[in-house]
Amino acid sequence: MRSTHTPGRFRLPGVSLADLPGLLTGLVIGAPLLAALLTGLLAGGGEAWEHIVATGLAGYSAGTLATLALTSGLILLTAVPAAWLVTMYRFPGRGLFEWLLILPLAAPGYVLAFAYADLLSVAGPVQSALRDMTGLGARDYWFPNINSLPGLGFVLAGALYPYVYLTARAAFTTTSICALDAARTLGARPRRVFLSVAVPTARPAIAAGLALALMEAAADYGAASFLGVQTLTVGLVKAWSSFGDAGAAARMALILLAIALLLQALERIERGEAGSEATSKRWQVIDRQKLTGPAALGAFTLCLGIFAWGFAVPIARLVWLSAETGAPVASIWQALSNSVTLAFIAAAIGFLAGLVIALGVHTRRPGARLARIAAAGGYAVPGAVLALGGLIVLERLGLGLVGPLALGVLIWIYVSRFSAAGAQPMEAALARAPASMGQAARSLGAAPLRRVREVDLPVALSGALVGGLILFVEILKELPATLMLRPFNWDTLAVRAYAYASDERLAAAALPCLMITGAGLVPVIFLSWRLSRARPGS
């Protein structure tokens, strides 16, 4: 810390003026969560809480943990090999799959849940066709139940795998070709190069992507409740909506936060133990090997299957439903404009917060570390909890949730909820950069601020596009906090979709669902286009 010493008369030990941005960011981001948690600790423990402990808590916890385990298993088995194949090999459709595989990022988990619940239900097209073909009755055969925990894992993994696909692909793309060539020269077969060199090198990036995906999965309410799976988040909302007990709800948020911190810690450990510094500055164009015969067919099938699972099949079903029955379009354009406006403003603010966190953590500012914890907590807990916390803060200040203030609070909650998603890619970019860059600047005598401005900032900004776009899409998809906080004439697409789907008018919900997905596609395709040109030197 000596090198970051700033002269000044009033200094707390280890804290300086340079900590102010981080501390302020942390306070803004952390306040809703803190308010909800304090409520949980101080006001919880009533009759409703005792009832939840007696009847459902173990089940909720097991449900969440099993969902996370299943989701991560499915994601790792699909996204990592797919990322490796499109990065390192040539096969039919590779260029298309490179960006097609990112598309599920545009569709929220609840949209996939609506579509798959309709497709795979006992009265849905798949089972109906099965019965027509075989002449069996509805109770004469076994069929996987989509309204189940494995069903939820299937849906969430389909929606969230791009987080890992993206980070793994970025890591494989920047993997030192020299290391891979060395392995090949030493006689390693392709499978061994993948498992023993590429995956271990990419582990920090894969862990970062998986941590993001799992926090999303743990915070999901829409898909889990729609599919009837008892998770902590579902139980939390139940504690709140059925029992009207914010304290009990906030207590369940404590458990979710503990899970989130655990995920964070695991990712940190991964990064600490397995992180590798790039040693070579010599970038080479990846010379993709051509796959032929069964290998090419296998790669093609895997990529097509993943794309169909996470995007093509559910979205095609929604298009069909929407076209078949027609859908009311009145007020949808207003909702679209509301969604884009809110997401743009909140993403811009969240991006700045993310930048403060990424740079601060990289330069080891305690204030920024605090902000990072606050952001990680916000990203991990359901939006409903933060909205609740925001309302508590508002009440303490003696303010009502009306007019422009309500929009301000909603944007505040978006920032509190999602700035971690903006910060993480920038942190990863800083972590991937050769440590020697900073060391060189230091030995050349650059002052701390100058090092941040001229070395760290440009490096962090290489991850900024990903961060900003993920922020925008995430906010566009957000549902529970928007439902709670929006002023009445500020319905977003997500609110319209939810209103129709919960009223069981799936055909009417299909259009706003498709619009959310469509709006999300624009930045996702742009992101994909940029990433395909991301390899320096190529």
Added chain:
Amino acid sequence: MTDLTDERFTGEICARSSTNIYNLSLLGEIIARRGSEAATEWAQAVKDNFARDPQGGDTAQIKAVAAGACSVAIANHYYWVRLAESGSEADNEAAAATELAFVSAGDGVHTNVTGAAMAANAPNRDAARALIEFLATPQGQSLLVTETKEFPVIEGAEQPEGLERLPEFQESQLDLGVLGENQTQAQKIFDRVGWK
């Protein structure tokens, strides 16, 4: 409703999750009419007759009966009417393959309502009152129920298309406020008997 506890319905009933307000209100009425002990026994016996774990909404229950996954389901009338009136052929077939019956929960048919209320701190009280009063006119009622297929509550309001398909029934006269008061107890009973 009491018949649903009968042994002949073992493995035949489809129902949605207990967190749903329709089930909470239904059990709330049974608690009010017959006491919490009888309500617990009812919930336990119905749960024991389930064909499958609670899943999906009212529409999914009706479609499950149509597909043959169960023979009885608990649902609100308007979901059935929407299927019958839908532009989708599969929906129409599901309605045609099922029969809607209004069954008594002890003293008349249990009903759900769509209500309106004004917040105590509403800044535009007169406008809010005017809106609620408009919703209670024949025109407001017609606008409200055309798509939802609910029953209008005003004499002389235009009936939405499809309601003519339904049988006559005698609705329960229970004070609806009681359902709200019993909601927490209903959720606890559902949790205790394992109705997910």
